Amino acid sequence: MRAVRIHSYNAPLEATTLPDVSPGPREVKVSIAACGICHSDAHYRSGFGATPLPRTPGHEIAGVVSEAGDEVSDVRVGDRVAIHYLVSCGVCRGCTESGEQFCETGEMIGKHRDGGYADSIVIPATNAIPIPPNVSFEAAAIMMCSTATAYHALRLAQVGTGTRLAILGFGGLGVSAFHLAKFLGAASITVIDVIPEKLRAAEALGARDSDAFDVAIDFTGRADVIASAFRRLAPGGCLVLVALSEETLPLNPYRDILGKERRLIGCSDHLREELFDLMRFAANGDIDVSPAISRRVGLEAHAIDAVLDELDRGTGALRTVIER
Ligand SMILES: [Zn+2]
Ligand SMILES: [Zn+2]
Incomplete structure (x- = not known):
């Protein structure tokens, strides 16, 4: 071969x-x-x-x-x-x-x-x-990576109806997370990125600014971006780290974390069972x-x-x- x-x-x-x-x-x-x-x-x-x-x-x-x-x-x-x-x-x-x-x-x-x-x-x-009959090979193939990992991050943070979500970085993973979060019922999605075209694309999809977030998901790996989003989390909120990064986070344990009972969660890859969910969502037309x-x-x-x-x-x- x-x-x-x-x-x-x-x-x-x-x-x-x-x-x-x-x-x-x-x-x-x-x-x-x-x-x-x-x-x-x-x-x-x-x-x-x-x-x-x-x-x-x-x-x-x-x-x-x-x-x-x-x-x-x-x-x-x-x-x-x-x-x-x-x-x-x-x-x-x-x-x-x-x-x-x-x-x-x-x-x-x-x-x-x-x-x-x-x-x-x-x-x-x-x-x-x-793969369900109405899902193409190419769509199924690309769902095996970024879509699946974005979905795992959303599940770890229990994003669902009413969640005020922030997506940090609007590349492949960020876009996948956006569509999935919308389908899962997020109340608002704020997209944070430095590239104006990406922000415009996010706005066209319905992204809008919120003062505080229940969940933030990081696809940038940048310590400054992560820390400033973390400080905007509502009490009890959580931030999920997805992008690989070795930067040191400038967070104050008392002021930023324990005083608000905020949580920082790591996300590594995804689970086999989640791929069955994605195939079902795609077959139903919930995500494309x-x-x-x-x-x-x-x-x-x-x-x-x-x-x-x-x-x-x-x-x-x-x-x-x-x-x-
Ligand atoms: Zn990949
Ligand atoms: Zn094993």
Whole structure:
């Protein structure tokens, strides 16, 4: 099968042919129909995360099950599926007590094991999430990453009817969080960003300013932005950190946190069960990520590299999907 891979850091991706692999007893092979190109893939290409090489990137994958192992009963050959990118053991202390993201032997597809910049992939059958008939492969694929993580953040903060929400940073994750929060019943959504076009886009979608927030979700990673939003939280409010950041937060424990019983929550990835919710929302028309897909490319190293370069530079284009 064809694959486009990272062979060395800070170098262009390379097209290769890899041997075809058959699924084990509890695995399925998926013939890939769509794979989203994510900004994380550009980070892995540049060596961030020390991804072992060579590696086939791509963690936003959807396709058709082409082979299933003997012990697989939940999915069948011919099923349309999207792929949950976290592979966890399900039995370790992390999995059973904390959550699958904390699996002691957990791996991310497209980072720790080969991903979707390829013709096919073999995955544990439990990572195959059925796609409803009226949801496209490309929409299902891109929901596996930013939409899912935005949804996990909203769930951690229990955003629902009446919540006054602030979204810090209006990129892919912020936009996903916006649409989901609207659907979940947020009373008001304030968007904080430094780019005027993004603020105008948010306003056009119905964002408006509120004096105080019950929940703020950070997609910027900037300490000053986080701290000032935190101080605008109502008593008992919470702020969820989603963007990776190593900055130190300038918060006063008494004045900013305990005196108001505010909470600071971390959000890491998302859960398999949440992907079923997203598929249901998409099937019902409650959310539609399709408008975010602005470009399609083939499984070609040069074309994919150009997209990753653009993501590194910062791009006005929304999402690009590799399609077969
Ligand atoms: Zn991604
Ligand atoms: Zn585990």
